[in-house]
Amino acid sequence: MPVAGQPALPSAGEFAKIKSKCPTRLRQFQEYVDRTTIMTSNREPRMPNNSYPDWFAACVMSHEEALDRTLKSGTTLASGFATSEPHSFYQKVWDHIQKNDLHDLNFRQGLFMAPHKLCVGNALSAQGFFKGWSEWFEGYPAISRTFKSLNDTTKRLDGLRKLIDHYRELRERRITFTSPFIGPATNMIIPPNPVVKMLYPEFAGRNTTTLGITDMQSIHFPDAVDSMAIDPDGNPLIQLCVVPLTPPNDNGEMSNGPANGANAEIISKVIEHRNINLLIYLNPKYPFTRGYSFAPNTFHIDQFRELAQAGRLFVVEDDGKIPALPADSFKNPAKEEQAIAQNVANHIELNKRYTYGRAIQVGFGGTGVLAIKALKDSSWTGRSYTEMLEPFTLDLFDAGKIAGSHFVELDGRRTQLDGKIVCTFTICEENSDFYSRIHNNPAVIISAASRVVIPEAFHYGLGINNCLGIDFQGQLNSGGRDHVHYSGVGGGATIMRGLSRGGIGYMCLKSTHSMPDGSIRSSIFPFLAPGTPISCIGPDLMGGREGARFFLVTEHGVAQLSGQSQHNLIKNLISVAHPDFRDELKAKAYEYFRVSF
Numbered sequence: 001m002p003v004a005g006q007p008a009l010p011s012a013g014e015f016a017k018i019k020s021k022c023p024t025r026l027r028q029f030q031e032y033v034d035r036t037t038i039m040t041s042n043r044e045p046r047m048p049n050n051s052y053p054d055w056f057a058a059c060v061m062s063h064e065e066a067l068d069r070t071l072k073s074g075t076t077l078a079s080g081f082a083t084s085e086p087h088s089f090y091q092k093v094w095d096h097i098q099k100n101d102l103h104d105l106n107f108r109q110g111l112f113m114a115p116h117k118l119c120v121g122n123a124l125s126a127q128g129f130f131k132g133w134s135e136w137f138e139g140y141p142a143i144s145r146t147f148k149s150l151n152d153t154t155k156r157l158d159g160l161r162k163l164i165d166h167y168r169e170l171r172e173r174r175i176t177f178t179s180p181f182i183g184p185a186t187n188m189i190i191p192p193n194p195v196v197k198m199l200y201p202e203f204a205g206r207n208t209t210t211l212g213i214t215d216m217q218s219i220h221f222p223d224a225v226d227s228m229a230i231d232p233d234g235n236p237l238i239q240l241c242v243v244p245l246t247p248p249n250d251n252g253e254m255s256n257g258p259a260n261g262a263n264a265e266i267i268s269k270v271i272e273h274r275n276i277n278l279l280i281y282l283n284p285k286y287p288f289t290r291g292y293s294f295a296p297n298t299f300h301i302d303q304f305r306e307l308a309q310a311g312r313l314f315v316v317e318d319d320g321k322i323p324a325l326p327a328d329s330f331k332n333p334a335k336e337e338q339a340i341a342q343n344v345a346n347h348i349e350l351n352k353r354y355t356y357g358r359a360i361q362v363g364f365g366g367t368g369v370l371a372i373k374a375l376k377d378s379s380w381t382g383r384s385y386t387e388m389l390e391p392f393t394l395d396l397f398d399a400g401k402i403a404g405s406h407f408v409e410l411d412g413r414r415t416q417l418d419g420k421i422v423c424t425f426t427i428c429e430e431n432s433d434f435y436s437r438i439h440n441n442p443a444v445i446i447s448a449a450s451r452v453v454i455p456e457a458f459h460y461g462l463g464i465n466n467c468l469g470i471d472f473q474g475q476l477n478s479g480g481r482d483h484v485h486y487s488g489v490g491g492g493a494t495i496m497r498g499l500s501r502g503g504i505g506y507m508c509l510k511s512t513h514s515m516p517d518g519s520i521r522s523s524i525f526p527f528l529a530p531g532t533p534i535s536c537i538g539p540d541l542m543g544g545r546e547g548a549r550f551f552l553v554t555e556h557g558v559a560q561l562s563g564q565s566q567h568n569l570i571k572n573l574i575s576v577a578h579p580d581f582r583d584e585l586k587a588k589a590y591e592y593f594r595v596s597f
Helices: 012-021 023-040 063-070 087-099 141-173 194-199 221-228 263-273 301-309 335-350 366-375 391-398 434-438 492-499 538-542 566-575 579-593
Strands: 076-079 105-108 175-179 214-216 240-245 253-255 277-282 298-300 313-317 359-362 404-408 414-418 421-423 444-446 462-466 469-471 504-508 512-514 520-522 549-554 557-560
Touching (some): 063 087, 063 277, 063 313, 087 277, 141 175, 221 263, 263 277, 263 301, 298 301, 301 313, 335 366, 335 504, 335 549, 335 557, 359 366, 366 391, 366 504, 391 421, 391 434, 404 421, 462 492, 492 504, 492 538, 520 579, 557 566, 566 579
Parallel strands (some): 076 105, 076 240, 105 175, 175 214, 240 277, 277 313, 421 444, 462 504
Antiparallel strands (some): 512 520, 549 557
16 A cells, blocks of 8 residues: 555566566665665564563563662663663663662663763753843843853853762762763763862862773773673673663564664573573664674574573563664764865775775764765765664665675675675664664664674775874874773774775874863874873784775875874874964974974
8 A cells, every 4th residue: 555655666567567677776676665665664563562471471560660679789780882772771770779779889881872860960950040030131131141141150060060969979879880981971071170170179170980980991892791791701790781672573573673782692691691680671662673693683582481480581661762862963063073074085086996895884973974974975886884884874875875795704704795784783863764764674784793893894894983082103092082081992993903904994083172171182192191092003003904094084184094104104194183283293293203394
């Protein structure tokens, strides 16, 4: 039956005529049919809750009961992060902690997609001391502006006070986070301005990683399972695992939805060892996605039977939202981000002989995603194999610019997968249609990070990633600034090592950045500041074999890193530095290495 607002699909006979007349367009047409069906159909038929097996139905309970039974003082827990974050759990857990006076909790996750009260307390409810006064004096513009400014200032101070009060309570309750990745909800630096230094000297210039609240665990993304949940001997590092899954469909299958990462492997180990509690949030809003044969993104309901019989399974039927970036995150980017993205796209377009036809990858961060978006208007064509799948890579696929992907088998062979895209997690903006586009989409394969983010999978690829700083030694940083952690290395270093065999790698960098005190500093250094976490060392970027090329891209141009001596590397770096800092960098280059310009 035709769908309102959509063109009617052809009959079987009409389809046969299309196939005979235009075989070269068959794949694109079939993709259109699949996509239209996905976008306009109802969700996959799922098992009604009154049809759950008795043993599974007995594990279904309210959110409050699940928390009462699983989260107690002294609990260490792991959960999905980013788009596999159990949103409803984190929305309510802080109230549960306060109500039950819980303490000594360790959350082995720090990359939250929302500013949950667990992370920031009541800071977002801050109000200025002069709320409404600006409107009261709207007939007197000068006075109105004064009160608006005073209200904004006091609102920031009130928010800061509430945030610091929350950090104090976390420390008093001995509630900590342990994570290889952190995000905006946990990496905020308390500004070290004179007022803050006077009122809160202990907190000025620090974030949760330097306040003893977040304990960073420096690991590569694919190594997360053994480090975060269960050690190599099968000993549990946690007492509770919290994950979202789709409700079981008619076949009893449950999917991790928009992200796999470490989730599937951790759940599998929990099922195998049966010595960790598993709290599942069944959410019908999540897209149903699949993985690869030996790295699936789904579970059958029967796999949880023995865990339930051991009293370790707890299930909540949930209808909370799917974690996503704020709406319009990729609209109106900063001019520096837009310039970097365009420089990447232009360089790819101008160097077709070694950029076309490769499997493209994009890392977490806005600049790389904008570069992918810019490629839609280019003539680039190739394949895709990526850590993160976002809407613009899917757009390239739907436009016929991406022909397929690949997967590395257990014996090391690379299997070509035409008409597919492989990733380990996806991300999009709120209120977009992206999750509908990947729901039940056979072209999208979402598999474990330990099988996707491996060096050999990125040989001869085309990678676009982001970083925070680089120095004259070729040392690159993507995890923090100075001694303060900012994000984490993620899969970036693993991918760069993979690209060093015949690949092309772009590292995107804003040429300057703001310091906590408001000053501006170059992101290109003679030497990275003491305490800066190193993500890639010089040989990772200055080397490479079988035609590998690495480039640093700022808003001021593209600099080749690979195949360069140190003197040439320094000159190339300074050529794309911010003009305000070039003379200073040239002076340091001569002082330390006698590089002349």
